Amino acid sequence: GAGVSQTPSNKVTEKGKYVELRCDPISGHTALYWYRQSLGQGPEFLIYFQGTGAADDSGLPNDRFFAVRPEGSVSTLKIQRTERGDSAVYLCASSLTGSGGLSEQFFGPGTRLTVL
């Protein structure tokens, strides 16, 4: 079956613009995670959805970042007024339930965001 997919794979934008990054989780997975990975760093937790609701958004760096999952499947990470420091690979992962660990999460290939 299909794994986690993310679109676009690469996004180049200008400082100040708005971007949306999409994640299609594995069908039936109720939990969805967004991470951000800067060059040379490990992933950084952003937000975790259980179903349609954001169960933990404590990793979102500021109010320019917002994520939705209106129907409990596809999720969109939205970044307003992008800054050069937002440049990173944005990773999405899903798992069957939210109670598991990383070993039960399936990662997407990521979206590489570059803010010029």
Place this chain on the structure above:
Amino acid sequence: KNEVEQSPQNLTAQEGEFITINCSYSVGISALHWLQQHPGGGIVSLFMLSSGKKKHGRLIATINIQEKHSSLHITASHPRDSAVYICAVRSNTGNQFYFGTGTSLTVIP
């Protein structure tokens, strides 16, 4: 302040060598994970540990909860082992995962 520290940051080894990657953490955890990330970004989970030791093929992972330390060992290393190895911990107080910065391993034939 990094909740998870890994060493070394970079490691080059000859094929066949025994490799050790270390991870120390500073928070209370419910589990520790070792992940493998290949060029292009794909992440695969290798181990989940809460105590003791696990072995899978040529890979061995150990954890010492009292010392807040884990090691990943690769025996008889092979060029296909070349990747970034990331240590991550799940906080025991919520849903947070904390990741190390990764160890970039290159195994030379």
